């Protein structure tokens with residue numbers, strides 16, 4: 001059935017810009033690596049002369065190429081809602097680590113800018129804003145439920161620089177972690 005071809009200028013433009021709108025329309029295989037990808041794959045741009053384009057990913061597979069582990073070209077494209085839920089799970093499970101947007105994008109198999117765009121459109125917050133909320137909410141719980149120091153709690157929730165932890169906490173809640181803890185003890189919360 002579908003035979004591979006050289007990329008058209010439009011297809012090559014989609015590959016170079018990681019255009020998600022082209023996903024599902026064609027797949028591209030790279031001779032130097034013997035791997036095939038979706039157009040949106042954020043992996044390193046191949047040389048154009050090494051690229052073969054297929055209308056069907058199974059034709060690329062039949063031609064001996066392996067599916068890219070990053071963009072998973074044979075998987076059903078996930079809906080944005082599913083992807084956002086996956087990102088939320090990643091944020092919650094990795095919130096104690098020094099997670100950057102690029103690392104999150106790599107874990108979530110997408111490009112950083114596209115991930116931020118989709119996530120913010122769906123939730124109203126950027127992934128890093130959401131990450132901060134998760135960390136500070138956890139810090140609040142630890143401040144009331146434990147006797148750990150502010151510095152220890154900062155480390156535990158993924159904000160190891162104490163001064164930054166205190167400043168972020170005060171910006172969001174209007175008081176320092178210690179003020180919050182004392183007030184909570186007074187009110188028996």
Ligand SMILES: [Zn+2]
Nearest residue numbers: 037041068071
């Ligand atoms: Zn790929």
